[in-house]
Amino acid sequence: MVKRQGLATLGTVIDTDILIVGGGIGGLFAAVKAKDKDSALDVLLVDKCEAGLAGPSAHAAGIVINWQPGDNFDDYLKEIIIENSEYLIDQDYVPEAVRQSYERVSELIDWGVDVQRDAAGNQIRIPVIGTAYGYGTPFLGGTQLTWKVRMQGVKRGVRLMSRTFVTDLLMTDGKCAGAVGFNVGNGKFYIFRAKATILGNGTVFFGRRPQMGQAGTTGDAAAAVLRAGGVMRNAEQVWATHGPAALDSSGVHLIFGSGGIIRNAKGERVMEKYNPKLLERSRRYEVARAILLEWKEGRGPCYLDCSHLSPEKITHIKTSLPRLAIALQQWGIDLARDKIEWVPYGLAMQCVGGVRVDSGDGAVSQMPGLWAIGNASDFVGGADSTAATALIASGNMGARAGVRAAEYAAGVHSLPIDEQRVHVLKKELFAPMQVKTGAMAHSDAATRLAEIVHQHIGLLKDEARLKLALSELQELKDKFSALAAKDAHELMLVQGLKNKELVAKACAQASLARQESRACHYRLDYPSRDDKKWLKWTITTLDKDGKIKVRLEDIPVGRWKYQPAVA
Amino acid sequence: MPVKIDSAGCTGCGACVLSCPQDVLRLDDTQHKAVITYLRDCSSCRECLLHCPFHCIDVVNRPRKVAENFTMKQYLIGLGIDPKQALSGSKK
Numbered sequence: 001m002v003k004r005q006g007l008a009t010l011g012t013v014i015d016t017d018i019l020i021v022g023g024g025i026g027g028l029f030a031a032v033k034a035k036d037k038d039s040a041l042d043v044l045l046v047d048k049c050e051a052g053l054a055g056p057s058a059h060a061a062g063i064v065i066n067w068q069p070g071d072n073f074d075d076y077l078k079e080i081i082i083e084n085s086e087y088l089i090d091q092d093y094v095p096e097a098v099r100q101s102y103e104r105v106s107e108l109i110d111w112g113v114d115v116q117r118d119a120a121g122n123q124i125r126i127p128v129i130g131t132a133y134g135y136g137t138p139f140l141g142g143t144q145l146t147w148k149v150r151m152q153g154v155k156r157g158v159r160l161m162s163r164t165f166v167t168d169l170l171m172t173d174g175k176c177a178g179a180v181g182f183n184v185g186n187g188k189f190y191i192f193r194a195k196a197t198i199l200g201n202g203t204v205f206f207g208r209r210p211q212m213g214q215a216g217t218t219g220d221a222a223a224a225v226l227r228a229g230g231v232m233r234n235a236e237q238v239w240a241t242h243g244p245a246a247l248d249s250s251g252v253h254l255i256f257g258s259g260g261i262i263r264n265a266k267g268e269r270v271m272e273k274y275n276p277k278l279l280e281r282s283r284r285y286e287v288a289r290a291i292l293l294e295w296k297e298g299r300g301p302c303y304l305d306c307s308h309l310s311p312e313k314i315t316h317i318k319t320s321l322p323r324l325a326i327a328l329q330q331w332g333i334d335l336a337r338d339k340i341e342w343v344p345y346g347l348a349m350q351c352v353g354g355v356r357v358d359s360g361d362g363a364v365s366q367m368p369g370l371w372a373i374g375n376a377s378d379f380v381g382g383a384d385s386t387a388a389t390a391l392i393a394s395g396n397m398g399a400r401a402g403v404r405a406a407e408y409a410a411g412v413h414s415l416p417i418d419e420q421r422v423h424v425l426k427k428e429l430f431a432p433m434q435v436k437t438g439a440m441a442h443s444d445a446a447t448r449l450a451e452i453v454h455q456h457i458g459l460l461k462d463e464a465r466l467k468l469a470l471s472e473l474q475e476l477k478d479k480f481s482a483l484a485a486k487d488a489h490e491l492m493l494v495q496g497l498k499n500k501e502l503v504a505k506a507c508a509q510a511s512l513a514r515q516e517s518r519a520c521h522y523r524l525d526y527p528s529r530d531d532k533k534w535l536k537w538t539i540t541t542l543d544k545d546g547k548i549k550v551r552l553e554d555i556p557v558g559r560w561k562y563q564p565a566v567a
Numbered sequence: 568m569p570v571k572i573d574s575a576g577c578t579g580c581g582a583c584v585l586s587c588p589q590d591v592l593r594l595d596d597t598q599h600k601a602v603i604t605y606l607r608d609c610s611s612c613r614e615c616l617l618h619c620p621f622h623c624i625d626v627v628n629r630p631r632k633v634a635e636n637f638t639m640k641q642y643l644i645g646l647g648i649d650p651k652q653a654l655s656g657s658k659k
Contacts, residue, residue, distance in 0.1 A: 053614060054588035143586075143614070163590070184590055208637055245636050248610065296646050300653065323613060330627065346638045443607065454641030465645060489590055489605055 006419045010426055011180070011189035016044040016159070017409040018402075019178060019194035021166045021221070023051020024058065025391060026374030026398035027200030028149040029104070033402035035156035038410055044192070045153065046161045048184065048201070048220075048492070052150035055202055055217060056375070058143045060391055062320050063136035063253040064108070064115075065128050066101040067387040073098065076133040080386045081562045084130060084283065086519045087535060088234060088381030089388075091560040093360040097388035100396045105137060108395075111148045114140045128253050129281040130385035136253060138320060149395070164190065165492050166201065166220070168425045169228040169370070170417055176369035177415035179224075180425050187488035189429075191422055195412050196369055196405035198362070199224070200398055203354060203375035204503045206238075207346035208450035217348070218496030219503035221376035225355045226502060231365050232540040233378040235503070235550075236510035237352035237520040240459055241284040242291060244304070244324070245341040246331070251321040252287075253385070256280040258313045260306050262287065262342055264299040283384035285520045288344035289459045296460065303339035311336070347453055352520050353507070354378040356539065362401040369408065369415075371401040381537075382519025432485035432494045439484040442493045448476050449501055457508045462524045469508045477501055505548050510538040513550045531564035569611045569627055574600050576623030583615035583624060591615075 007013050018034050020027045023045050031045045045051055052058060067076065077094055081087065109115060109123075116124045116138040128136040139145060154160070166181035170191075178194040204219030222232050243249050262270045262280055274290040275282040282290075291302045306314060314336045318325035328335060355372035357364055357379050362371040374394030383389040456469035480498060485491040516530040517523050536552040543549050557563045570591070572583075579599040584592045589608040592601050592615060601624075603609070616624045640650040 049588045049590065050585050053586050058588070059612065143617075162585070185593075245639065292642055292646070295643060295648065295653065343636060343639045344642060450637070451641050451644075454638055455645035458642055458645055460646065492590070493608075 007191050007417055007422060010419065010422050011191050013191045013193060014044065015042075015193045015414065017041040017194070018043045018196045018198065018405050019192050020045040020198045020200060021179065022055065022199065022201030022376070023047035023150065023160070024055035024200055024202060024374065024394065025146055025149060026057070026376075026394040027198065028052060028146060028153055029395040029398035030198045030200060030373060030402035030405070031153040031158040032149065032156060033399040034406040035153070035158060037403045037406035039156065041406055041409055042159065043157075044159045044161060044194075046164045046166055046181065046192070048163070048165045050162045051153075051160050052146040053143055057391055057394060058146045059250065060145070062138050062140065063126070063128060064105055064139055064145070064392050065134055065136040065385060065387050065390040066105040066392050067098045067134070068102050068105075068125070071135060072133045076131070076387075078562060079131055079133055080383055080388055084386060085381050085383035086529060087531070087555060087557060087562070087564060088237070088519055088537070089383055090360075090379060090381070091562060093379060094388045097360055097393055097396060098386075101387040101392045104392045104395050104399065108145060108148065111152055113145050113148050116140070126253075126257050127281070128385055129256055130278070130283045131281075132278065134386055136257075138254070165495065166192070167224065167429055167495055169197070169224050170421065171228050171367070172415040172418065174366075174368070175415060176367055177417055180422060180429075182429065182488065182491070184488050184492040187433075187491065189426055191417065193414050193417055195409040195414055196371070198371040198373060198398070198401050198405055199355065199364075199376045200373050200394075201376055203349040204500055205346060205348040206450060206453040206500060206504065208447050217375070219349070219499040220496070221355055221372055222349075222506070223499035223502045225364065225367070225370075225372065226506070226540070226542040228367070230367050230541075231356040232354060232506055233356040233537050234353040234381050234510075235506040235540045236514045236538055237382050238347050238349060238457065238459075238507055238511075239285045239352050239384070239520045240288040240347050241345050242288045242342060243345055245343045247324065247327045248345070249321065249324045249327070251317070251324060252284060254317055254320050255304070255306070258317055259309055260304055261308070262291070262302050263305050263339070264294045264302050266299055268299070270294055270302055285384060285459070289522055291342065291344050292459050302342050304342045305339050306335050307337060307339075309336070344459060346450075347458060349375070349503070349507075352378070352380060352382050352384075353510070360397060360400060361404045362397050363404065369412070371405055373397040373401045429495065430491070431481075432483050432491060435482060435484040440479055440482040442483060442485070442490060442497060445476065445479070445483060446493070446497055449473075449497065449504065452476065453504050453507075457504065457511060460522055460524050461511050463512065466508050466512045470505065473501060473505050473508065502542075506540045509548045509550045510540050513538050513552065532566045535564070570603055570606065570609055570615065571625045571627075572601050572603065573623035573625075574598070576621050577601050578621060580620065582618045582620060586614040586618040588612065588614060
């Protein structure tokens with residue numbers, strides 16, 4: 001092992017007790033609660049952009065799904081496990097997560113997050129999608145929430161580091177010793193030596209170009225953990241939401257919670273066929289898939305129809321979704337009268353497939369000193385829009401991981417860092433800046449990756465196209481040595497692309513392995529769910545030659561309360 | 568151009584630079600004002616507009632014609648549907 005002076009010749013060495021990667025709601029709660037647990041610990045939160053201003057949690061349209069005393073508990077749990085996650089979720093996790101969602105929302109309100117209230121001052125709760133029993137609390141805008149959590153961290157002395165992309169983990173004797181990264185503005189290289197590391201740097205979004213709030217989510221956590229010898233679970237579970245064709249917009253909870261309807265080209269109500277119980281309030285990926293199936297069957301395009309909604313509801317939608325309202329006004333579209341074309345959005349993993357964690361605290365399987373929380377983890381297995389799996393659940397997982405990481409860090413010393421490994425990682429990372437002109441542009445490679453993923457590993461999969469995807473991904477990867485980056489910003493894009501390619505391969509392989517349809521994973525050649533043969537998780541790793549390996553593991557439903565009839 | 572900065576009104580406070588999740592904006596080295604450096608990466612999220620204390624940023628959404636919806640085109644190609652045919656009749 002190498003002395004500190006050796007490392008210092010490779011980059012700037014930063015020591016901390018707890019390194020938190022990603023300043024979304026999960027990472028921010030982790031930082032706050034780590035400090036609450038032990039204020040003497042040094043907590044450093046590093047974000048690729050600015051903590052509290054980026055990622056999906058900072059751009060949530062304005063609903064915090066949460067359970068509160070007085071809401072239905074038992075039926076809600078059962079629905080989350082059976083109908084929503086289709087038995088993929090860890091059933092030990094759900095009850096506590098649902099209950100704790102109330103604690104977290106209460107904290108947010110105490111910290112000054114503005115929630116919508118009625119004339120009497122009571123919190124407004126509205127039914128949300130994906131559930132017959134769940135509710136959400138509307139609040140005023142995404143960054144208003146995450147910024148308030150950030151300020152709680154600042155108040156407690158959390159150190160913040162911006163514009164820094166953490167690219168790889170450093171492991172010593174099988175334990176996490178820290179990470180490496182670089183500044184996306186000036187290219188400075190950093191070596192973080194940390195007693196505990198929490199990955200809150202989100203999921204993968206497979207779009208070609210950034211979609212609102214999603215640019216930083218390039219599969220960094222899953223890719224780093226795979227490269228460090230760790231494990232992904234449920235990698236076949238690729239999620240999508242839906243929205244207007246002409247504008248990237250969030251807001252499905254509000255629009256469909258208010259009663260919006262999706263119709264096909266014949267004017268038929270699409271979701272009557274696919275989920276007559278929840279209709280447009282079905283899981284988002286279910287609706288996205290339904291729209292695509294309508295196209296496949298020749299009944300596209302599909303449209304949002306709000307013509308039957310009251311003027312008050314129309315006003316409420318526009319007030320709560322100002323970006324959409326401004327765009328509609330600019331285009332001369334009247335939500336009360338005109339139909340708006342509605343499409344599936346780009347694919348993401350959104351906490352349904354990710355780094356395997358052993359508990360709701362986010363402890364990464366078999367990697368002491370490492371936690372993965374929120375969308376970086378896999379814990380919520382297929383469920384969509386529930387108090388145990390949505391925005392507040394990421395915050396709750398972060399809170400729990402922060403406490404555990406603080407307990408862990410207080411009892412260990414920093415581990416020595418392998419200088420040779422740092423040297424190799426740094427060389428690989430900066431290689432694109434040595435590539436000469438005439439080489440491959442990032443934008444071309446990004447477009448090609450997005451084409452492959454959306455064509456073949458998308459909402460409707462089959463064996464032939466999954467195999468084609470793997471071959472096309474390999475063809476693309478073989479060209480990566482020609483990817484050029486002229487500055488640190490482009491290096492950020494190139495590294496993000498490499499992470500996305502790795503996770504896309506994991507997704508394709510796991511999708512091939514699961515020969516049935518369940519939750520976010522749908523096979524045209526195996527369209528039914530098979531609880532007799534497929535109560536299994538897919539477990540994905542990277543072997544020493546860099547090849548993706550997938551194995552199956554039984555889901556331990558036998559020891560849980562809810563089991564399908566065939567178990 | 569979805570993002571426009573009124574440089575006469577810009578004081579170079581940097582709020583927009585900090586707030587952009589896509590690292591699109593930087594402060595110019597000579598004039599010390601905000602400049603759009605990586606326009607291609609802009610997703611029109613409006614964080615810059617919302618954070619500018621001097622209201623000198625404008626973000627205009629050009630509606631994307633449905634036929635230009637990249638993601639939808641790829642989904643259709645994957646299913647063997649010609650997107651040019653399928654999307655040609657779609658309005659906003």
